[in-house]
Amino acid sequence: MDHTNHVRLNDSEFTEALLNGAPIYGPDDDNLGTISEVYGDGADTTVVVDVGGFLGIGAKPVELRAKDLDLMRGEDGVVHGHTRWTKDQLKDLPEYTPRNIP
Numbered sequence: 001m002d003h004t005n006h007v008r009l010n011d012s013e014f015t016e017a018l019l020n021g022a023p024i025y026g027p028d029d030d031n032l033g034t035i036s037e038v039y040g041d042g043a044d045t046t047v048v049v050d051v052g053g054f055l056g057i058g059a060k061p062v063e064l065r066a067k068d069l070d071l072m073r074g075e076d077g078v079v080h081g082h083t084r085w086t087k088d089q090l091k092d093l094p095e096y097t098p099r100n101i102p
Contacts, residue, residue: 006072014045061096
């Protein structure tokens with residue numbers, strides 16, 4: 001996938017409305033998973049990426065800092081992310097545990 005003409009998101013665009021459901025691609029442009037949860041906004045945003053699985057079954061949720069992903073808007077306007085990590089490297093991360101937020 002050629003990202004040359006894709007517009008990188010800035011920190012102020014790291015919002016749940018924009019990032020939730022965004023696909024995440026790896027170094028070989030393989031689809032690693034999707035963003036399923038977003039916490040915070042701006043530079044301190046963290047996201048939960050459901051890695052692997054099929055239709056959400058068998059996926060492993062992992063938490064990442066949004067600024068550690070290359071989040072961008074494609075020529076079609078759809079937001080997606082790119083990472084240097086492989087699927088196996090993401091699956092080696094600790095499994096995300098849901099937060100208890102009142």
